[in-house]
Amino acid sequence: MNAAQKIFRTVALRLVPLAPLVLLAAATAPAWAASHAGAHGAHGAHAAPGAPAAAAPAGEMTDGEVRKVDKDGGKITLKHAEIKSLDMPAMTMVFVVKDKAMLDKLAAGDKVRFKAINDAGKFTVTELQMAR
Ligand SMILES: [Cu+2]
Secondary structure (H helix, E strand, C coil), X not given: CCHHHHHHHHHHHHHHHHHHHHHHHHHHHHHHHHHHHHXXXXXXXXXXXXXXXXXXXXXXXXXXXEEEEECCCCEEEEEECCEHHHCECCEEEEEEECCHHHHCCCCCCCEEEEEEEEEXXXXXXXXXXXXX
């Protein structure tokens, strides 16, 4: 047995008694993490890569400029900035509005901020306000 093998054997023998402790720690950690997340429910949403965290960017307002208002049709043509939640680059396009009353005070040239969703293939403005 050379020196390297001897050292390895010594280290290995010392580690063996520790193995049950390592397993215990591994088994305990998830339980601790779960109870920790439960105790801080509100913060847990940030850590979770699921729906609540993903929904936050969808709530961001997008900058746009009114090009055309169709009150009867409930439609508005907007030149808009990138809409990350819809995976859409900046462009000019027609949106349906959730509520025709949203169009009452709007005219071509107005700068707005809005939220839009993809409602079964129809891009729909759900919120709209004048930009200042
Ligand atoms: Cu668009």
